[in-house]
Amino acid sequence: MRTLRVDEYLVRPVEPQDEAAVAQLWQALADYHVRLDPRMPVPSEGAAQRYAARLVERRNDPQTRAYVAVVEGEVVGFALGAIIDLHPDLFAPVESGYIADIFVDPRYRRRGLARDLVLALRDWFLASGAAHIEWQVAAANSAGIRFWEAMGGLATVVRMRMEPEDDLL
Template identity: 35%
Template structure:
């Protein structure tokens, strides 16, 4: 069953979000979180839950929160042909539930909501170090349009520039 998470669901949702964050730790420094940052991370997730242009879809199976997907409507410039972006954010399905169509169901719920809100296209980012994720999104029709690149200017948790 798919439902939209609410602010009262923060603890259960945070547990799912941490699965994704923990999986991504080895991919790139941009995904790493600071030790002892649970409150700050929960506050970030709570902001998303309260944002009127964002929905967090959750898949529940036998009272277990099996997966989640964050979807946001991000208006763009009216000067572009595609000017109303639906953005697919953090998406995760617990390992024991993968391969059962849950990710696709979460995506379809998000796609319907974003389309109903007026999105004329969908975008997302997936780590280049996550070939399973890339294959999943490609199977749903997504294709690359840009190469997202990052250059950290400081060591994480340090105010000095990196060498």
């Protein structure tokens, strides 16, 4: 895979004309996760198109924000964030920013696009009153883990999995 030079790029909120590109990027993200770990969920038929349509439909939702990274008119990355409050009936209410997805076309990585997508979400989270920002990263995604650590991320929970038929002894 050839890395492309990036002199200028733009990070902006998602717009209706971005839907097809976001669908392709989301499919690439899902495929990447399955390649990293076959236990990751396999997308259903048409999932990428439904995902991208939802991002566009919710672009004015005050609890959700999606940004795209654009190079020479081409959408080459995206990030999705939401304001959440997990279990407000059980814990003191704290609004959190949650980064649900982020992906940059591998040809454009290590150019600052992912960082700037995260910073755009961070600014929106701060303006929305979020007390902190959370996300998940696949355990097999060592590059992703390094990225998030470089962004200041600290592990707070380890999500584990077991297949019901596994021998426990």
